[in-house]
Amino acid sequence: xxKNILIGIALAFxxxxxxxxxxxxxxxxxxxxIADYFTAITDPNVGSAITLTLIIALVVVPANLIFGxxxxxxxxxxxxxxxxxxxxxIDLPFSISPVIAGLLEVLLFGxxxxxxxxxxxxNIQIIFALPGMILATIFVTFPFVAREIIxxxxxxxxxxxxxxxTLGASGLQIFFRVSLPKLxxxxxxxVLLCNARxxxxxxxxxxxxxxxxxxTDTLSLAVESLYESYEIxxxxxxxxxxxxxxxxxxILKSALEWWHRDEIHAVRRKKAA
Amino acid sequence: MSASASVGIAGRRFQxxxxxxxxxxxxxxxxxxxxxVLIVLAPLGVMLWFTAGLGWRGFFNVILEPRVLGDLRVxxxxxxxxxxxxxxxxxxxxxxxxxxxxxxxxxxxxxIDLPFALPTAVAGIALSTLYAPNGWLGALLAPLGIHIAFNPSxxxxxxxxxxxxxxxxxxxxxxxxxxPEQEEAASLMGATPLQIFLRISFPAILPSLLTGxxxxxxxxxxxxxxxxxxxxxxxxxxxxxxxxxxARLDEFDYQGATAIGTLMLGVSFLLLLTINLLxxxxxxxxxx
Amino acid sequence: xxxxxAISHVSRxxxxxxxxxxxxxxxxxxxxxxxxxxxxxxxxxxxxxIAGLDQPDRGKINIGDLDATARHPKERGVGFVFxxxxxxxxxxxxxxxxxxxxxRKVPKAEVKTRVAALLKLIQLETLASRxxxxxxxxxxxxxxxARALASQPRVLLLDEPFGALDAVVRRDLRRWxxxxxxxxxxxTIFVTHDQEEAFDLADRVVIMNAxxxxxxxxxxxxxxHPTSIFVHEFLGESNHIPSRVHNGTVIxxxxxxxxxxxxxxxxxxTFIRPHHVIPRPNPxxxxxxxxxxxxxxxxRISVTNTGTTLQAAMTADALLDSSLTPGQQVDIFFSGxxxxxxxxxxxxxxTPLKPTSAIHAxx
Numbered sequence: 001x002x003k004n005i006l007i008g009i010a011l012a013f014x015x016x017x018x019x020x021x022x023x024x025x026x027x028x029x030x031x032x033x034i035a036d037y038f039t040a041i042t043d044p045n046v047g048s049a050i051t052l053t054l055i056i057a058l059v060v061v062p063a064n065l066i067f068g069x070x071x072x073x074x075x076x077x078x079x080x081x082x083x084x085x086x087x088x089x090i091d092l093p094f095s096i097s098p099v100i101a102g103l104l105e106v107l108l109f110g111x112x113x114x115x116x117x118x119x120x121x122x123n124i125q126i127i128f129a130l131p132g133m134i135l136a137t138i139f140v141t142f143p144f145v146a147r148e149i150i151x152x153x154x155x156x157x158x159x160x161x162x163x164x165x166t167l168g169a170s171g172l173q174i175f176f177r178v179s180l181p182k183l184x185x186x187x188x189x190x191v192l193l194c195n196a197r198x199x200x201x202x203x204x205x206x207x208x209x210x211x212x213x214x215x216t217d218t219l220s221l222a223v224e225s226l227y228e229s230y231e232i233x234x235x236x237x238x239x240x241x242x243x244x245x246x247x248x249x250x251i252l253k254s255a256l257e258w259w260h261r262d263e264i265h266a267v268r269r270k271k272a273a
Numbered sequence: 274m275s276a277s278a279s280v281g282i283a284g285r286r287f288q289x290x291x292x293x294x295x296x297x298x299x300x301x302x303x304x305x306x307x308x309x310v311l312i313v314l315a316p317l318g319v320m321l322w323f324t325a326g327l328g329w330r331g332f333f334n335v336i337l338e339p340r341v342l343g344d345l346r347v348x349x350x351x352x353x354x355x356x357x358x359x360x361x362x363x364x365x366x367x368x369x370x371x372x373x374x375x376x377x378x379x380x381x382x383x384x385i386d387l388p389f390a391l392p393t394a395v396a397g398i399a400l401s402t403l404y405a406p407n408g409w410l411g412a413l414l415a416p417l418g419i420h421i422a423f424n425p426s427x428x429x430x431x432x433x434x435x436x437x438x439x440x441x442x443x444x445x446x447x448x449x450x451x452x453p454e455q456e457e458a459a460s461l462m463g464a465t466p467l468q469i470f471l472r473i474s475f476p477a478i479l480p481s482l483l484t485g486x487x488x489x490x491x492x493x494x495x496x497x498x499x500x501x502x503x504x505x506x507x508x509x510x511x512x513x514x515x516x517x518x519x520a521r522l523d524e525f526d527y528q529g530a531t532a533i534g535t536l537m538l539g540v541s542f543l544l545l546l547t548i549n550l551l552x553x554x555x556x557x558x559x560x561x
Numbered sequence: 562x563x564x565x566x567a568i569s570h571v572s573r574x575x576x577x578x579x580x581x582x583x584x585x586x587x588x589x590x591x592x593x594x595x596x597x598x599x600x601x602x603x604x605x606x607x608x609x610x611i612a613g614l615d616q617p618d619r620g621k622i623n624i625g626d627l628d629a630t631a632r633h634p635k636e637r638g639v640g641f642v643f644x645x646x647x648x649x650x651x652x653x654x655x656x657x658x659x660x661x662x663x664x665r666k667v668p669k670a671e672v673k674t675r676v677a678a679l680l681k682l683i684q685l686e687t688l689a690s691r692x693x694x695x696x697x698x699x700x701x702x703x704x705x706x707a708r709a710l711a712s713q714p715r716v717l718l719l720d721e722p723f724g725a726l727d728a729v730v731r732r733d734l735r736r737w738x739x740x741x742x743x744x745x746x747x748x749t750i751f752v753t754h755d756q757e758e759a760f761d762l763a764d765r766v767v768i769m770n771a772x773x774x775x776x777x778x779x780x781x782x783x784x785x786h787p788t789s790i791f792v793h794e795f796l797g798e799s800n801h802i803p804s805r806v807h808n809g810t811v812i813x814x815x816x817x818x819x820x821x822x823x824x825x826x827x828x829x830x831t832f833i834r835p836h837h838v839i840p841r842p843n844p845x846x847x848x849x850x851x852x853x854x855x856x857x858x859x860x861r862i863s864v865t866n867t868g869t870t871l872q873a874a875m876t877a878d879a880l881l882d883s884s885l886t887p888g889q890q891v892d893i894f895f896s897g898x899x900x901x902x903x904x905x906x907x908x909x910x911x912t913p914l915k916p917t918s919a920i921h922a923x924x
Contacts, residue, residue: 002466003373010369011381013362017434018387020409021399028402067308074301080290086305092313095488095541097495099515100534103522104316107323112527114319139312159647161295162614167661168635168712171296177660181651193390200392203497207519220394220498227398227502236402239395246390253390254383268446294614294634 025243028236040237048215049222049238053199055130056218060137060198061191068145068190072183073175076153077161087150093142101139102207105132128216132208140204141197145190151267152186153179185260189253196249200242317538324535327528335532343509344517345536351425351513352493355432356440360486363440364478370441371448389438393498400431401502423505428513431500436489443485447478480552487548491541563590564625564638564715564748566611571620573606580606581617582772591746593739595763597753599795602769604752608718611750612641624716640709640747642719646701648693654704655680655689661712679707682741699730706738710745719751723758735762756796760784768792787908790830790901799832800871804900811900811911815869820913822900829902831911833895835874840864840891842884850889855880864891 030037040046071090075083093101108114109126119126126132160182164174180187202220209216217225219238226235257264290298324332335341370382388396404411404421411422421427451474459469497515505511514537521530566588573581581603588594596604609615611622613634621630629637649657656663658679662672680686683703693701702722709717722738723731739762742749753759759766760780767777776783776792787793794801804813805828811819819831840850840862851870852863860880862873871893875883885891898911 006365007369007373007375010362010366011377014366014381014384016410017430017437018384021396021403021434022387022391024399024403024409025395067305070301070304070308074298074305077295078290078293078298080302086309089309089314092317095491095495095545097497097515097537099495099497099518100320100537103518103530103534104320106522107320107527107531108316110527112525135312139316142312158293158295159643159645160649163641163643163647163649163708164660165294166612166614166634166639166641167664167708169660169664173664174295175297178649181649184651196390200390200395202392202394202397203515206498207522220392223392223394223398232402235398239398242392242395246387246392246395249390250383250386253386254379265446265449292616 022243025236025239028233029240031236032233036233037237037240040234041241043234045217046219046222046234046238049217049219050241052130052133052216053218053220056134056137056205057195057198059134060141061195063138064141064145064194065187065191067142068149069180069183069187071146072149072153073179075150076156077158090146090150091143093139094147098136098140098201098203099207101136101204104139105136105204105208109135127208130216133205133216133218136204136208137198137201140201141194144194144197145187148190148193149183149186152183152263155263155267156182185256185263189256192249192252192256196246199245320531320534323527323531327532331528332532332535335529336536340508340512341514341517341533341536344512344514345540347425347428347510347512348494348514349540351428351432352490355429355436355493356486356490358429359433359437359440359489360482363437363485363489364444364482366437367441367445367448371445385438385441387438388435393435393496394502396434396499397431397502400427400434400499404430404503422503423511425504425511427503427505428500428511431503432493432496435496435499436492439488439492440482440485443488444478444481447481448474451477476555476558480555483548483552483555487545491544494537494541494544563746565590565623566625566716566748566750567621567623568607568611569621569623571607571610571617571622573603573610573615573617580772581610584620584769584772584774586767586774586777588748588750589765590748592764593742593749593751593762595751595753595759595766596769597756597759597766597795598769598775599754601771603772604769605720607769608720608750608752611716612639612718613637614641638712638715640712640714640717642702642705642709642717642722644721644724646693646705648701648705648708650693653690653692654685654696657693657704658707658711660708665712675711679711682710683707697730698726699734702726702734703737706741710747715748717747717749719749721752721754724753724755731758738762768795770795787899788906790832793832793899793901793908797834798872799834800838802831802833802869802871804829804831806900806902813869815867817866820895820898820911822909822911824900824902824909825904827902827904829900829909831898831900833871833898833911835861835872837895837897838864838871838873839875839894839896840873840883840885841894842889843892844890846890846892848891848893850885850887850891853880853885853887864893866893 075087106113106127109119109132110116111120111127113127126135160178161174164178169177200220201218202224205218206221206224209218209221219242223235223238223242226232226238327335366385370378370385401422402408404414404427406412406415406420406422408422411420414421419426421430455473456469459473464472495515497513497519500513501516504513504516506516508517514533518530518533518537521533568584568586568588571581571584572579584603584607596607598604606615610617611624613629613632617630621628623629624637624639627637634641649660652660655676659672659676662675667675676689677686680689683706685700685703685707688696688700693704696704706719706722723734726734735758751762763780765777766780766783768775768783770791776788783792784796787796793799802813802815802819804811804819806822806824806826808826809821809823811822811824811829811831813819813831822829840848848864848866848871850862851865854861855877858877860875860877862875862880862885864871864873873893895911895913898913900909900911902909
């Protein structure tokens with residue numbers, strides 16, 4: 001039957017393009033045996049890469065979370081001129097190359113950048129150091145939380161909030177008791193995606209990082225460093241950690257999508273409109 | 274927290290926002306705008322200002338360098354091939370996932386988002402290893418004379434990997450929402466499945482397919498991490514524009530990097546505009 | 562605890578479109594008032610203005626002795642029930658009802674007793690720990706009502722409270738709401754587009770159209786004495802016969818006598834309710850029955866005479882007693898009617914020709 005042929009082609013395509021790369025990561029990581037695998041990932045330089053990655057995520061995700069919540073409040077609950085423009089602008093980083101994100105930070109804070117001399121005089125290091133990497137990552141992950149909860153908040157409407165007003169609640173009471181609980185799964189979803197991207201970001205961070213393996217390398221950059229120095233197995237060992245993060249993200253994402261499929265369907269319809 | 278009532282003669286005084294009883298508009302809008310300007314708009318503005326500092330002549334001097342033009346051609350052509358092929362296969366995959374039930378469907382559906390969730394560097398080294406002459410697939414294809422890694426074809430393959438979800442996820446909900454009644458009606462009137470697809474289903478899916486194509490194309494153009502490992506990175510042959518920008522930055526040629534970056538932004542903007550117009554045209558022809 | 566509401570000269574426009582046009586209304590303390598009208602008449606807007614969810618462009622609203630016009634909803638002592646309930650989806654029934662009490666930091670023990678009392682009132686004690694998604698429409702509406710009553714409001718406002726429910730549930734809830742009101746005597750205003758519901762429930766009905774109040778009064782008053790064609794037609798089906806008056810006699814344009822009326826000379830609009838149209842079998846009658854539809858407790862009979870069709874109505878029992886069948890020739894008698902004319906505002910009563918005289922053509 002035609003149907004089976006189509007399914008076969010689709011699955012073959014997916015297997016070839018999606019599954020095989022994933023398999024390669026793990027086979028190469030363990031190609032020299034389990035002992036070598038653990039040696040690679042317990043290397044202190046890798047350890048500091050992991051720490052750096054975690055620190056960046058710990059700063060970036062909450063920042064964009066708070067932003068996303070503020071954006072969803074003013075965009076979904078109110079109607080004002082320029083609202084659509086605002087939504088488009090928020091989505092901008094999503095369609096800009098990550099290299100440009102890094103470029104922007106260099107233009108602002110690099111030696112020949114806008115604040116370059118001022119920073120040098122005050123001995124503050126942004127580029128080639130943690131602050132620059134954080135800023136570049138914030139830029140790239142900027143829309144991730146907002147674009148998940150804005151359509152969700154719009155879909156849910158204002159009725160419950162208005163009801164809370166008639167029952168005497170103040171602004172903060174409405175927000176914490178009524179609005180935030182409604183958005184729970186959307187917030188978790190957005191944080192999940194934002195985190196995955198923040199931890200895995202490469203292009204933007206690569207431009208602003210000092211690329212010193214062991215101090216200014218995130219895990220993604222460590223993968224590059226190791227690969228370029230032909231320590232293939234170690235590179236893939238680190239890559240496997242990131243791949244496992246991706247798999248966990250996918251599993252949680254699927255679980256959330258299954259739990260809330262009705263609301264998701266309504267929101268997707270709204271997004272496509 | 275008062276609503277902005279307009280006590281006017283005819284109650285027609287211009288209101289830039291609809292009055293609402295809900296509080297918190299000013300603080301939330303302020304925080305949103307401040308953060309947006311600080312993180313996104315001001316830096317972009319600085320970049321454009323930097324470019325303006327070059328002047329038109331300076332700008333074109335950079336842009337029209339052979340290496341820039343060559344890399345631009347590489348980026349655009351590979352992105353185009355990748356997006357077109359993905360449009361086809363992506364549509365197929367989306368159709369199969371949305372319409373058919375088979376064992377493992379749920380798993381396959383979740384797997385679509387893998388390129389979205391997988392860090393680009395990981396994808397980069399995996400693809401490079403896979404298609405290198407001694408890799409699983411590279412070794413299979415080498416005897417046939419097909420060399421993927423370190424060639425423009427490698428770039429296309431990498432771009433296909435990372436842009437697939439953009440097409441599938443954009444088209445899939447539209448396919449799921451297609452009304453079976455229209456297809457049933459056509460079937461009753463004697464249309465074959467192929468005719469139904471071409472005349473009824475496909476036109477309905479087309480706008481979202483175009484959107485997905487545009488998103489995929491834009492993503493391909495800007496992608497860095499997944500591509501630089503598998504590409505040959507030979508200027509004008511297998512070097513992509515983002516890498517060129519990085520090269521310029523490494524040489525401390527800020528002006529060059531900025532000019533090329535602005536060019537990239539301009540190209541993406543034009544792209545999205547074209548696709549938006551295309552979509553509007555299609556929608557008018559085939560109805561909402 | 563009964564509060565009067567005084568609305569004076571309130572106007573509201575949205576984006577150039579006038580939704581309420583100089584509306585004034587007094588709601589008596591403890592009364593159950595219906596705002597009735599087609600969609601777009603401004604009734605929901607008026608309700609929201611009273612609640613404080615919106616502000617009038619002009620005019621004043623007084624709730625009791627408080628000038629509420631610029632006041633925040635929470636200062637007005639108003640309870641509001643939304644059309645789609647607006648229950649807090651992430652809270653249980655108990656928490657929904659308790660919300661306004663928790664906001665005011667009422668001690669836990671007191672919250673428990675008061676919510677329990679309300680649950681008893683709405684007869685949903687066993688569902689206290691359920692979530693709104695697990696309730697039926699009628700149950701959700703009752704919870705919404707209890708939630709609004711929890712803060713002991715002076716005024717209760719309901720926006721199309723039964724609009725989203727099916728007929729049987731609607732009837733039951735209607736009866737229950739009336740009972741509740743009789744016990745609690747809170748000044749209540751509800752909005753509806755359903756004439757039957759308004760007339761069934763309310764002490765007084767206010768009919769609105771295009772941002773203005775057309776008529777207000779008790780249900781009986783309005784039904785017997787509609788002051789305009791709009792109100793007359795809104796309240797129920799009616800046979801519309803263009804006619805003219807000559808020397809006090811009313812003649813249909815189609816050429817038959819209708820009766821007498823103290824109306825000025827000239828063209829008029831005559832309306833006859835279906836139950837005032839009485840067919841009687843007569844083989845030589847001028848009218849023939851084209852269709853009989855028995856819709857439950859009532860029957861509708863369509864009669865035609867060369868181009869003019871009238872609807873008659875009678876109870877199903879009366880239909881059985883009569884010997885009417887489709888295709889039969891009948892005589893038509895009128896037992897009442899209303900005339901509207903441009904020359905004189907308000908309705909004029911149509912006095913039918915002598916009761917024994919069938920409607921006949923002018924020879």
